[in-house]
Amino acid sequence: xxxxxxxxxxxxxxxxxxxxxxxxxxxxxxxxxxxxxxxxxxxxxxxxxxxxxxxxxxxxxxxxxxxxxxxxxxxxxxxxxxxxxxxxxxxxxxxxxxxxxxxxxxxxxxxxxxxxxxxxxxxxxxxxxxxxxxxxxxxxxxxxxxxxxxxxxxxxxxxxxxxxxxxxxxxxxxxxxxxxxxxxxxxxxxxxxxxxxxxxxxxxxxxxxxxxxxxxxxxxxxxxxxxxxxxxxxxxxxxxxxxxxxxxxxxxxxxxxxxxxxxxxxxxxxxxxxxxxxxxxxxxxxxxxxxxxxxxxxxxxxxxxxxxxxxxxxxxxxxx
Numbered sequence: 001x002x003x004x005x006x007x008x009x010x011x012x013x014x015x016x017x018x019x020x021x022x023x024x025x026x027x028x029x030x031x032x033x034x035x036x037x038x039x040x041x042x043x044x045x046x047x048x049x050x051x052x053x054x055x056x057x058x059x060x061x062x063x064x065x066x067x068x069x070x071x072x073x074x075x076x077x078x079x080x081x082x083x084x085x086x087x088x089x090x091x092x093x094x095x096x097x098x099x100x101x102x103x104x105x106x107x108x109x110x111x112x113x114x115x116x117x118x119x120x121x122x123x124x125x126x127x128x129x130x131x132x133x134x135x136x137x138x139x140x141x142x143x144x145x146x147x148x149x150x151x152x153x154x155x156x157x158x159x160x161x162x163x164x165x166x167x168x169x170x171x172x173x174x175x176x177x178x179x180x181x182x183x184x185x186x187x188x189x190x191x192x193x194x195x196x197x198x199x200x201x202x203x204x205x206x207x208x209x210x211x212x213x214x215x216x217x218x219x220x221x222x223x224x225x226x227x228x229x230x231x232x233x234x235x236x237x238x239x240x241x242x243x244x245x246x247x248x249x250x251x252x253x254x255x256x257x258x259x260x261x262x263x264x265x266x267x268x269x270x271x272x273x274x275x276x277x278x279x280x281x282x283x284x285x286x287x288x289x290x291x292x293x294x295x296x297x298x299x300x301x302x303x304x305x306x307x308x309x310x311x312x313x314x315x316x317x318x319x320x
Contacts, residue, residue, distance in 0.1 A: 008237030067216030080204030
């Protein structure tokens with residue numbers, strides 16, 4: 001018996017301690033499919049929403065990477081690390097006992113990181129410098145100088161705070177943990193926000209927790225635990241047409257027009273001119289044919305989406 005090859009977008013709740021690459025490896029095994037990718041890396045320390053594409057839907061990932069994101073996080077004032085998070089080694093433990101970390105002072109430091117800002121990414125990051133990852137250079141003791149980038153932080157709010165005493169390299173240090181919510185553009189490093197808030201307060205800071213709760217319109221509440229073998233991963237795949245319609249306006253195509261567009265021809269459509277993307281949807285079968293732009297009433301393909309090939313079903317199903 002033939003069944004469709006897996007094709008769609010998975011909303012995965014990534015656990016702490018594994019890389020985004022490891023999530024992709026698990027998805028490949030669970031789906032019995034090699035063509036799997038993800039949109040927007042989460043550090044091993046971080047948890048939360050990771051969008052994973054399977055089969056032809058990996059072509060959608062390019063259009064998902066740039067979506068805005070929302071995080072909950074905990075910033076520890078008083079201790080700095082070389083990675084700006086808890087996975088790094090402490091580089092300074094100034095504490096907060098002798099600094100002004102009042103609510104008012106914290107708000108001033110946080111407010112400076114809202115809006116359109118120029119941010120230098122964390123040194124221990126996946127950004128490439130002369131073809132090599134910054135984290136590889138940093139771990140080898142080489143000097144890493146990253147260029148600042150313009151990012152937008154539309155929300156950065158402190159939701160609670162807690163003062164505590166922690167041990168750093170055998171010494172007790174008073175710190176303040178700030179629970180925060182951040183909504184930001186693609187490319188923003190929440191670790192760098194923590195670092196810069198700590199620098200402004202004169203205490204140093206790093207992240208002790210980070211959880212991605214939203215990517216664009218997608219919510220972690222709808223995500224699956226990929227490591228739970230009882231979860232039907234195939235059934236959890238969101239259809240590419242549904243994902244595209246969630247993100248973009250759509251234009252319907254009859255069977256003939258859908259075939260012409262899939263063959264690379266320009267197809268007429270009643271839709272305002274736009275650079276797109278617009279989802280071109282075949283009414284027959286309710287299938288995503290492609291993402292298009294519109295010029296003078298003609299659709300022009302940005303990305304096409306071939307139908308997943310049929311493949312033989314295997315004993316044990318997709319979750320074997």
